[in-house]
Amino acid sequence: MKNKELIFTGFDKKIIPLMKKTAEFALKYEKIKQYNISFTMVSDIAIKKMNRKYRKVNRITDVISFLVDKDLFMGDIYISDNRPKKNAKKYGFTYEQELCYLVIHSILHLEGYTDYTPENKKKMFSKQDKIFKCIFS
Numbered sequence: 050m051k052n053k054e055l056i057f058t059g060f061d062k063k064i065i066p067l068m069k070k071t072a073e074f075a076l077k078y079e080k081i082k083q084y085n086i087s088f089t090m091v092s093d094i095a096i097k098k099m100n101r102k103y104r105k106v107n108r109i110t111d112v113i114s115f116l117v118d119k120d121l122f123m124g125d126i127y128i129s130d131n132r133p134k135k136n137a138k139k140y141g142f143t144y145e146q147e148l149c150y151l152v153i154h155s156i157l158h159l160e161g162y163t164d165y166t167p168e169n170k171k172k173m174f175s176k177q178d179k180i181f182k183c184i185f186s
Contacts, residue, residue: 052083059090064145071149075156075180084122096129112151114158126155146185153177
């Protein structure tokens with residue numbers, strides 16, 4: 050296994066370099082020196098099934114993150130193929146920016162940040178917004 054590996058599956062090949070740059074920046078920002086993370090785009094149906102099975106929440110979500118090994122910062126991240134398009138319109142981002150925002154969001158989830166309570170959500174979103182602005186301002 051490599052010390053620093055990012056794998057992207059199911060994404061438009063033109064978007065992957067920006068997503069990779071975003072992930073690398075977020076990981077560096079968070080002082081994570083070694084990592085092995087796979088990002089996979091899946092259907093809304095598939096992500097809803099994962100959400101129901103692993104989180105007991107019966108709805109579609111933007112991303113779902115699984116930390117496989119904390120010491121190696123190894124994880125699997127699944128991103129909805131449809132939600133980023135909807136969210137981009139809703140929040141005034143481009144599709145590419147929204148995917149990058151979700152990359153940051155999912156990396157923070159791997160670190161242990163959650164957005165399940167208002168105070169945790171505020172803390173997490175504040176951090177991801179700072180990282181996002183460093184890249185897209």
